[in-house]
Amino acid sequence: MEQLSQLVSDDGCHISRRVFSDQAVYDLEQNQIFSRNWLFLCHRDQVSKPGDYFCTFMGETPVIVACGEDGAVHVSINSCSHRGLPVCRHDQGNTKFFVCPYHGWTYTVDGTLAQVPQRRALEKLPDFTELGLVAVPRVAEYEGLLFACLDPEAPSLDDYLGDMKFYLEVFLQRFPGGIELIGPPHKWLLHSNWKLPVENQLGDAGHAPFLHGALIGGVQGVKEVEDYGLTTVTSPGHGAAVRYMPESSSDEQRAWGLEGVMETNPLLQEYLLDVQRQLAERLSPRHARVKPLTLGVYPNLSIICSNATLRVAHPRAPGKVELWSWWVAPREAPEEVRIGLRKQYSFFFGPGGTLEQEDSDAWMQQFVGSRIEVLRDHPYYYGLGSGEERRHPDLPGDVGSCYNEHYARGFYQRWRADLRHGESL
Amino acid sequence: MREAFTSAGVLISGMARVSKAVNSAAGAVSPPEPEPLSRSDLERFFYREARLLDERRYMEWLEVLDQAIRYVLLNRFVPAAQRQSGDEDASTAHAIAHETVGIGGRDNPLRDENHLQLLLRADRAKKSISWSDNPPPFTRRFVTNIEWLGSEHSADGNLHSVRSNLLLYYHRHGRRDAYTGQREDQLLAVGDSLRIRRREVLLDWDVITGPSVGLFF
Numbered sequence: 001m002e003q004l005s006q007l008v009s010d011d012g013c014h015i016s017r018r019v020f021s022d023q024a025v026y027d028l029e030q031n032q033i034f035s036r037n038w039l040f041l042c043h044r045d046q047v048s049k050p051g052d053y054f055c056t057f058m059g060e061t062p063v064i065v066a067c068g069e070d071g072a073v074h075v076s077i078n079s080c081s082h083r084g085l086p087v088c089r090h091d092q093g094n095t096k097f098f099v100c101p102y103h104g105w106t107y108t109v110d111g112t113l114a115q116v117p118q119r120r121a122l123e124k125l126p127d128f129t130e131l132g133l134v135a136v137p138r139v140a141e142y143e144g145l146l147f148a149c150l151d152p153e154a155p156s157l158d159d160y161l162g163d164m165k166f167y168l169e170v171f172l173q174r175f176p177g178g179i180e181l182i183g184p185p186h187k188w189l190l191h192s193n194w195k196l197p198v199e200n201q202l203g204d205a206g207h208a209p210f211l212h213g214a215l216i217g218g219v220q221g222v223k224e225v226e227d228y229g230l231t232t233v234t235s236p237g238h239g240a241a242v243r244y245m246p247e248s249s250s251d252e253q254r255a256w257g258l259e260g261v262m263e264t265n266p267l268l269q270e271y272l273l274d275v276q277r278q279l280a281e282r283l284s285p286r287h288a289r290v291k292p293l294t295l296g297v298y299p300n301l302s303i304i305c306s307n308a309t310l311r312v313a314h315p316r317a318p319g320k321v322e323l324w325s326w327w328v329a330p331r332e333a334p335e336e337v338r339i340g341l342r343k344q345y346s347f348f349f350g351p352g353g354t355l356e357q358e359d360s361d362a363w364m365q366q367f368v369g370s371r372i373e374v375l376r377d378h379p380y381y382y383g384l385g386s387g388e389e390r391r392h393p394d395l396p397g398d399v400g401s402c403y404n405e406h407y408a409r410g411f412y413q414r415w416r417a418d419l420r421h422g423e424s425l
Numbered sequence: 426m427r428e429a430f431t432s433a434g435v436l437i438s439g440m441a442r443v444s445k446a447v448n449s450a451a452g453a454v455s456p457p458e459p460e461p462l463s464r465s466d467l468e469r470f471f472y473r474e475a476r477l478l479d480e481r482r483y484m485e486w487l488e489v490l491d492q493a494i495r496y497v498l499l500n501r502f503v504p505a506a507q508r509q510s511g512d513e514d515a516s517t518a519h520a521i522a523h524e525t526v527g528i529g530g531r532d533n534p535l536r537d538e539n540h541l542q543l544l545l546r547a548d549r550a551k552k553s554i555s556w557s558d559n560p561p562p563f564t565r566r567f568v569t570n571i572e573w574l575g576s577e578h579s580a581d582g583n584l585h586s587v588r589s590n591l592l593l594y595y596h597r598h599g600r601r602d603a604y605t606g607q608r609e610d611q612l613l614a615v616g617d618s619l620r621i622r623r624r625e626v627l628l629d630w631d632v633i634t635g636p637s638v639g640l641f642f
Contacts, residue, residue, distance in 0.1 A: 091631070093505030182533040184502035184526065188633035191600075214555035215545070322632060327533045338530035342537065347545075352498055352536040352638040354546060357557040360637060364598070 008416040012409025013383035019412070020193035020370040025419075026318040032419045033299050034059025034150075038138075038160045040301040040312050041065045041146040043181040043326075047073055051094040051109055056324075057314045058150060063136060064088050064098070065146060068110035073141070075148045076111035076133035087133065091184055098133075111135055143172040144179075163396035164297060167232065167240035170290045171305045173283060174256060175275055177332030181310060182342075185324040188351040192363040193370065194300060194313045194321040195415075200359065201294045201302035201311075202239030203231040203407035206384070211358050225293070229402030232395060236410030237298030241402070243291040244395065251276045254291055256305070257344065268340040271333060286394050296407075298414060303328070307355075309345045319367050325350050382408050459576040459583035462612070462619075467571050470612070470619050471589060475566035478641050483547035486641065487540075491581075491613050491620040496543060498535035498626045498638060499525040525627065535628075535638055546639065557637070562597035564640075583614045584622060591626075591642055595635065602635040604628060606642060 007016040007025070019025060039058045042065055046054045053066040055078060062078040064087075078086045080100040087098040087107055097114065098107045106115035111133035119125055138149040140157035142165075147157050154160070161168070172179055190197070200207070209222045216222060228243040245254045252258065255276035258269065280288035292305035300313040311325035327345045329338050348355045369375075385404030392399040400406050470489075477486040490496075506518040526532045550558040574586040586609070593604040611623040626642045 089503075090505040091503045093507075095505065182531060184500065184533070186500055186533070186535060186633075187502075187631065188638075191636075211556060214549045214552040217554070329530075335530040339537075342530075342533070343542070346534070346536050347538065347542050350535065351633045354549065354639055357637045357639045358555075361557045364636070368598075 004416050004420050008412045009379070011383075011386065012406075012413045013381065013386055014379040015382050015408075015412050016379045017370040017372065017375055019415075020195060020367060021318050023318055026315070028419050029315065030059050032421055033415065034061070034315070036149070036151045036154065036418065036421070037299050038140070038147045038149045038154065038157050039299070040297065041075065041148055044073070044141055044144045044146055045180055046092065046183070047146075049094065051096060052092075053088065053095065053109055054092045055088055055090070056312075057322075058136070058148060059315060061150070062086060063148070064109075064111075064133070065148075066109040066111075068108070070110070072110075073139055073146060074110040075136035075139050076107075077136065079133070080105055081113065081131040081133065082116075107133055143168065145172075161238075161297065163234035164238040164240070164295075166287075166396050167234070167242065167290070167292065167295050168297075168303075169283065170242070170287050170292050171256075171295065171303060171328075173287075174279065175330035175332065176278065176282065177330065179328050180331045181326035182329050183326050185326050186350045187322060187324050189316070190321050190323055190360055190363060191319055192321055192360075192367040193318060194315040195411075196363040196366055197311075197321065197323060197359070198296060198300055198302060198313050199408050199411060200363070201304060202296035202411055203241035203294060204405075205229055205231070205241055205293065205402045206405070207362070211362055212355055215354055215358075225402050228291075229293070230392075230395070231389075231400045231402060231404050231407050232392075232397040233389070233407050233410045234397035235414075237414035239294075239296045239407035239411065240397075241293040241295075241407070242395075243293065245289045245291055247289070249289070254289060256291055257308070257341065265336070265340050267334070268337050271337045275330070290395075296411075298411065304349055307344050307349045307353075308341055309349050319371075323351075382412070459578060459585070459614075461573050461576065462585050462587070462614075464571065466619075467573065467587060467589075468568075471568040471571065475568055479564050479566055481550070481561055483550055483641070487544060487547055489619070489621060490540060490543060491622040492540050494540050494543070494621055495623045496536065496538045497528055497624070498537075498628065498642070499528075500533055500535050501525050501627065501629075501631055503631050521627075524631075543641075546641070557639075560597075562595050564596075565594045567592040567594075579613070581613055581615070585612045585614065585619075586610070587612055593640070593642065595640070597636070600636070604635050604638075604640070604642070608642065 007019050041056050042054045047065055047067040050067050050069050053064050055064055064076050064078045066074050068074050078088055080087050082105050083102050085100050085102050087100045104117040108114050113128045113131045136148045136150055137152040138154060140147055142157055142161060205225050224243055228245055230242055230244055232240045251273055255272045257272045295303040295305060303310045308328045309325050310328050311323055314322040316322055327342055346352060350356060382405050385400050388404055389398040389400035389406045474489055501524050504523045507523055508515045509517045528534050528537050549555045553559055568589050568591055570590040572588045574588060576583050576585040588609050591606050591608055595602045606626050606628040609625045610621055612619045613622045
């Protein structure tokens with residue numbers, strides 16, 4: 001692999017096609033991106049009782065997230081210490097033990113080795129304390145979302161999220177009873193590079209009126225994005241695309257969700273308006289003016305607020321990514337409201353979503369373009385709005401217009417710095 | 426009466442006859458049992474439906490849907506084996522029902538749509554700027570294993586429960602994909618024709634590998 005500076009220019013305006021297609025780049029990402037950063041696992045609800053477990057991935061590393069007998073969350077690598085098989089073969093559930101199918105080595109849900117059946121005919125036993133499942137050293141929770149990090153030296157999750165928390169609060173604390181993630185998650189394999197959906201959901205408002213023109217062309221929401229839309233970057237790699245509504249705007253104009261409600265259901269509309277009316281007092285007047293579109297937490301967590309879904313992009317190969325998405329529901333909303341809101345997710349996003357169909361097509365086709373060998377020296381242009389981002393009187397981070405691509409420049413600059421570990425941005 | 430051609434159908438209509446006998450013994454007056462649909466009626470209906478979709482005649486396909494249709498794609502995952510209480514020989518441990526999630530307000534089906542949403546999908550597909558359908562995929566649908574499960578009276582006509590398997594071949598951008606699944610339909614008999622009142626699709630994937638499940642199954 002050539003110099004990293006040839007993959008991403010210093011100003012982030014030029015990104016090599018090989019960033020998305022090169023096997024050596026992909027292999028380096030596993031160690032430098034997915035082994036060093038905080039990664040989203042699941043919601044605390046999914047492992048709330050002792051014995052509850054949820055299987056997921058940190059990059060390509062399979063992990064078990066489990067609630068131990070002590071009530072704490074433990075994250076272990078799903079591979080037997082004896083011969084390496086996964087000891088848990090189900091997506092989620094509740095159990096006392098994980099048993100390796102091969103030789104019956106048995107672990108408690110927190111990863112402690114509890115039983116080696118071969119001991120019956122042996123004189124000496126190995127040291128069980130050294131043979132538990134390998135534990136992921138850092139686990140932390142933010143607003144019910146569980147994260148873990150394979151690097152013991154990483155900063156705290158709190159510092160890692162930093163000012164991004166302002167934008168996360170706007171959505172995660174929006175509803176009086178909080179949110180819940182409804183699963184099991186939808187899972188689908190996309191023939192593309194993992195960074196392409198991630199980059200899109202950091203703030204790519206520029207594609208919407210065009211790629212999605214057949215569905216949303218000419219609708220009021222597009223104009224609202226051009227009038228009030230902003231891209232914000234609190235620290236490179238994270239991103240939030242929001243509409244910041246004028247101080248004079250009404251609750252109807254500010255209310256999250258109303259623009260996407262597909263049925264004229266008075267109960268649903270009243271619920272969303274009521275949530276909005278309380279927001280300035282419950283959170284702050286600034287929070288109440290933010291109408292979020294998409295939020296991205298580096299490296300691979302995305303929240304599509306406008307469509308009530310949270311997703312994680314698990315890399316599988318340079319040209320393969322597995323997307324997992326949950327429907328994000330207000331915890332205390334009545335049944336009828338919940339079912340009405342769910343359409344905003346599954347009709348548009350997820351493996352059966354209409355907008356997702358168009359996005360998936362674009363991301364697959366971009367991967368095809370990224371593999372054209374004779375264009376290896378023709379990088380993509382990410383320079384739209386370069387240098388136009390500014391500080392904002394009310395909002396944290398660097399703030400650009402809705403079509404400024406600084407969210408992507410920041411992402412790839414941080415990505416490059418991670419690959420070249422230790423180099424400051 | 427035409428012959429019901431599946432054992433499940435025979436079983437269910439047999440049970441219905443028993444319950445009718447009990448009702449008449451109690452003096453209740455029940456309407457006559459709806460006639461089962463014949464294999465050829467159902468094949469004619471499903472084959473035409475498949476052909477309309479493969480020929481991309483989506484607006485005509487909408488006409489075989491009842492206005493009150495509920496169209497559901499279930500999500501499927503890999504649960505731990507779990508036997509129901511009282512099941513001593515563990516025969517329910519791997520019941521498919523454990524792998525699917527429902528459609529209530531705390532569930533997350535892949536899709537749960539009504540006529541409006543299906544109309545929006547059909548309408549979009551024919552637009553030149555609908556980039557996921559222009560150029561359109563080549564598809565071929567195969568409907569097999571048709572089972573008539575039973576029927577009931579409803580205010581709008583007789584409602585028939587019918588199960589079928591679907592194999593959908595899909596080709597686009599040089600890729601080939603195959604979707605397989607089971608459909609459980611409620612078909613409303615209106616005069617000589619049938620309308621789909623409800624369709625519940627169970628696809629054979631936990632991680633979906635086809636390019637989209639936003640298709641018409």
